[in-house]
Amino acid sequence: MTVLVTGGAGYIGSHMVLELLDAGEKVVVLDNLSTGFAWAVPQGVPLIVGDFGDAAVVTPLLKEHDVTEIIHFAAKIVVPESVADPLGYYLNNTAMARTLIACAVEHGVKHFIFSSTAAVYGDPARSPVTESEPLHPMSPYGRSKLMVEWMLEDVSRAHPMSHVVLRYFNVAGADPKGRVGQSSANATHLIKVAVQSALGFRPGMEVFGTDYPTPDGSGVRDFIQVTDLARAHLHALHYLRSAGDSTTCNVGYQRGYSVLEVIKLVKEISGVDFPVKLSARRPGDVGSIVASNGHIRSALGWTPKHDDLRAILQQALDWERRLHNWQAG
Numbered sequence: 001m002t003v004l005v006t007g008g009a010g011y012i013g014s015h016m017v018l019e020l021l022d023a024g025e026k027v028v029v030l031d032n033l034s035t036g037f038a039w040a041v042p043q044g045v046p047l048i049v050g051d052f053g054d055a056a057v058v059t060p061l062l063k064e065h066d067v068t069e070i071i072h073f074a075a076k077i078v079v080p081e082s083v084a085d086p087l088g089y090y091l092n093n094t095a096m097a098r099t100l101i102a103c104a105v106e107h108g109v110k111h112f113i114f115s116s117t118a119a120v121y122g123d124p125a126r127s128p129v130t131e132s133e134p135l136h137p138m139s140p141y142g143r144s145k146l147m148v149e150w151m152l153e154d155v156s157r158a159h160p161m162s163h164v165v166l167r168y169f170n171v172a173g174a175d176p177k178g179r180v181g182q183s184s185a186n187a188t189h190l191i192k193v194a195v196q197s198a199l200g201f202r203p204g205m206e207v208f209g210t211d212y213p214t215p216d217g218s219g220v221r222d223f224i225q226v227t228d229l230a231r232a233h234l235h236a237l238h239y240l241r242s243a244g245d246s247t248t249c250n251v252g253y254q255r256g257y258s259v260l261e262v263i264k265l266v267k268e269i270s271g272v273d274f275p276v277k278l279s280a281r282r283p284g285d286v287g288s289i290v291a292s293n294g295h296i297r298s299a300l301g302w303t304p305k306h307d308d309l310r311a312i313l314q315q316a317l318d319w320e321r322r323l324h325n326w327q328a329g
Contacts, residue, residue: 053099076141089141122138167291197275218260223253
């Protein structure tokens with residue numbers, strides 16, 4: 001049995017590959033390296049450079065490596081960019097995923113784990129948000145992911161391929177062992193931008209929206225540590241192999257922190273009071289969203305191991321320093 005990880009050279013995918021290897025799994029990575037890095041794929045793991053929506057690449061890969069399961073991460077993920085370029089997002093995230101799923105069905109792939117997003121909920125009426133909350137995505141990014149959820153639901157009814165959809169919230173931190181982390185220079189993740197500002201790699205940062213109905217006016221998010229997130233996918237894999245029914249789970253800590261709280265804590269940990277510009281809201285952003293994680297705990301048996309925001313921020317700072325020194329050296 002071999003697990004295909006699409007986007008396995010990227011931020012979350014590279015952590016997933018480490019979790020699979022640590023668990024003794026056989027892994028193959030497919031990544032076009034548009035935002036990923038070949039060096040992030042551990043030695044000995046096959047890396048095929050190509051698009052997950054290219055059947056001419058995917059079909060022979062599935063056959064050659066005898067792929068029995070797919071964990072699909074590869075996607076465009078920037079909400080404001082999706083508002084400006086909706087067709088690009090529907091092509092990359094939805095149409096290309098349709099090709100990947102079709103190849104999986106044709107090859108007889110047994111299980112499919114999909115990296116979805118809290119953006120499918122839009123601006124939920126209740127918090128923490130459960131999986132049964134009405135789905136009202138506010139951006140092409142969220143809609144592009146929801147369409148793939150629908151495809152998997154229909155395909156799993158029509159073909160012998162079960163799936164788990166994991167809707168996760170704001171991914172943060174780095175591998176606790178320091179092996180890999182968020183490495184894209186122009187990543188838009190809040191914590192990435194904040195630690196780069198603290199370390200002087202950016203002149204400062206911008207906060208988009210300070211008039212939300214939240215305690216300090218800035219957006220509130222549920223930050224999930226990246227290794228905990230990768231472990232959730234591993235739990236999903238074991239669940240499906242144990243004949244679990246297709247299901248959808250939130251992955252989060254059921255605790256929210258505001259953007260301004262995060263920035264304040266980064267300044268405290270780093271000892272640097274970097275400049276912060278307060279700006280208007282961005283299209284597609286929501287005020288507050290926090291995960292209910294009761295279902296993933298009960299269905300998949302997943303529990304957090306790294307749910308300490310201070311430790312998460314320290315991991316991000318340590319990784320950013322290491323990455324900078326490595327690139328500079």
